[in-house]
Amino acid sequence: MANSSPAVVTELTGRAWIRNSDGSLTELHQGSNVPAGSDVVTASGATVALQVENGMPIVIGEGRQVAMNGDVSGALPDPTEAAVTPPKGTDSDRLLAALQSGQDPFEVLDPTAAVVSGGPGDDGGGSFVRLARILESTSPLDLAYPNPSRGLDTLNLLGGGGGAGGAGNTNNAPIAVNDTARGDEKTTIRGNLLANDSDPDGDPLSIVSINGRPMTPGGVAVTGSNGGTFIVQPDGSYVFVPGTSFQHLPEGQTATTTISYVVTDPSGATSTATVEVTVVGVNDPAxxxxxxxxxxxxxxxxxxxxxxxxxxxxxxxxxxxxxxxxxxxxxxxxxxxxxxxxxxxxxxxxxxxxxxxxxxxxxxxxxxxxxxxxxxxxxxxxxxxxGTNDVPTISGTATGGIKEDGPEATVSGQLEKHDVDTNDTHTWTVSDGGKGEYGSFTVDNNGKWTYTLNNDDPKVQALKQGETATDKITVT
The missing domain is CATH 2.60.40 (Immunoglobulin-like)
Known part of the structure; x- marks a missing residue:
């Protein structure tokens, strides 16, 4: 019949745990109770002995995971339920009295008196002598292991004399090793804090806290000592986001930022380490x-x-x-x-x-x-x-001479304009329309000028031998 009573750890070598319904592990110690229906997990090199109330001792070897269901922890049949009800009467009384006093029952009874006929019970219906069930011997019990790849787990049953006992059960704390990472100020970094951490006992490790903040199932986000955000998950995986904390770094210069973390094994032993990220500056345009x-x-x-x-x-x-x-x-x-x-x-x-x-x-x-x-x-x-307007200048032949009553009545010359404003256009003009005091003056677009003497002018004719007169014309 199934037994819902808890099993008790009577002997323990190495380390063993109960796997809880959420997957977490609770470490076993000598004297610990193992509720019915629990999964028992043993580490490498470990052995755990369990005793179920009214049941036989169970030994679970190393590297096992065993479900403690009713088939494993079932109670032994109650001897009183299967015993043959002794017949009442003088012979039976004498038989029991002889047994209790240590006498040979065959010496105080007739041979037939030492035999009782079978009755109802789990020992069958044949006739036999039943004194008492003192020790029940069994063969090793094979139990189905939940992982098919592992086949069967063999659970050895302890005899009533007990085992060697007194095996050591010292838990070794995990070893957390400092982590480092490197990236530029614009790069997200990913890693796992547990990748280089270990446990001497081979126990599984997990993150307990980050910078003193307890770990949560959804992870923890903290700010590094010098900026940047670390997002850490219970399994040790993390993401580092520099954000804008390191934009002040000139190209090639570095800064570091750190956080601390605590790891634990299933027994609660812890170790602390840090992760340091080196951030390299890149050029940010001015x-x-x-x-x-x-x-x-x-x-x-x-x-x-x-x-x-x-x-x-x-x-x-x-x-x-x-x-x-x-x-x-x-x-x-x-x-x-x-x-x-x-x-x-x-x-x-x-x-x-x-x-x-x-x-x-x-x-x-x-x-x-x-x-x-x-x-x-x-x-x-x-x-x-x-630009501004620059005044042009004029050069060239600006004078000429002519004689009264001479063979030539005209005189000419060439004027040159000069203007630094090379794109300017120019025109020539003369004052008073070119009318002079003794004649007339003209100039063409190329600066060539001509003066024509009015020889009939009385003022011209009035000139004596050797006398001169000057006619001045303004040209622009």
């Missing part, structure tokens, strides 16, 4: 902005304003990188450019450059300068050069 609107551009004007200035700001997430590479008097196309580490810049126009002087009103030139921050991020400053 951001360049004008200190004020328009400070990333400048304007100068030919012959009037020859300098421009402004200020740029730079913000770089990486430590020590928020400044510009200074440059002094860097040559440009039409001028020079300078910038200091703080972003203050100046442009000086080369006003004598013919290309600048050649600009007319409304005409422009531009040039762009590249600025560079400490980490290599670049920006630009654009300069606009505005």
């Amino acid at each position: 951001k360049i902005t004008p200190a004020q609107a328009g400070d990333d551009a400048g304007s100068v004007t030919e012959d009037k304003v020859s300098t421009a200035n402004g200020k740029l700001n730079v913000v770089d997430p990486d430590d020590g990188q928020s400044f510009f590479v200074a440059a002094a008097d860097r040559p440009g196309t039409y001028g020079t450019f300078s910038i200091d580490a703080n972003g203050n810049w100046v442009y000086n126009l080369n006003n004598n450059d013919p290309r600048v002087q050649g600009l007319g009103v409304g005409e422009k030139l531009t040039e762009t300068f590249t600025v560079t921050t400490a980490d290599g991020t670049t920006g630009t400053v654009t300069i606009t050069i505005n």
Whole structure:
């Protein structure tokens, strides 16, 4: 018949556990109760002896997992249930009295008196002499093991004399070893904290706490000592997310962040270790902005304003990188450019450059300068050069002579215009429509001029030998 009474651990060598319904393990010790229906698990090299109330002793060998069901822990048949009811009467009384006094029952009874006929019970219906059931001998019991690959577990039954007893049951604490990992500031790292941890007894290990926070079935998320988030699961697997904690690192520089964790074995022994992650900085681009609107551009004007200035700001997430590479008097196309580490810049126009002087009103030139921050991020400053009107000049033959009543009544010459504003168009004009005091003056589009003397003019005719008169005409 099945027995629902718990079994008691009478002897234990090595380590053994009860597997609970949630899969966790509870370590057994000598004297521990094993409830009916429990699974008993033994470690390598372990042996556990169990005693069930009214049942036979059970021995479970090393490396086993045995379900303590009614077939295993069933009670022995009660001898009183199977005993033959002794016949009443003088002979039976004398038989029992002889047995109790240690006498030979055959000496006090007739031979037939020592034999009683069988009655109901589990010993069958034949006639026999039944004194008492003192010891019941059994053969080894084979029990089905839950894992088919392991076949059968053999449970040896202990005799009434007991076993060797007194075997040691010292639990060795697990050994947790510090972990390390490495990655850059933008990379998620994955690993397992238990990968290099061990237990001298071969016990399974699990994580108890992270940075003092108890482990939960869904894992625990904690912040590292220097930033970043560690997400750790009970089985030791973890994920490290740097987040924004390490964006301040310049390229190639490192920082470390750590957490501590506690591992345990099924008996509750613990060991503490740390995981240290080294984070390597990568370059984060700087951001360049004008200190004020328009400070990333400048304007100068030919012959009037020859300098421009402004200020740029730079913000770089990486430590020590928020400044510009200074440059002094860097040559440009039409001028020079300078910038200091703080972003203050100046442009000086080369006003004598013919290309600048050649600009007319409304005409422009531009040039762009590249600025560079400490980490290599670049920006630009654009300069606009505005033109003005430059007054042209005239050269060439500007004088001539003619004689009163001479053979030639005209004189001519060639004027040349000069204008640095090369794109300007030009026309020639003369004052008073070319009417002079002694004659008339004309000029064509190419600057060729002609003066015609009015020889009939009384003032011309009034000139004496050797006298001269001058006629001045203005040409523009």
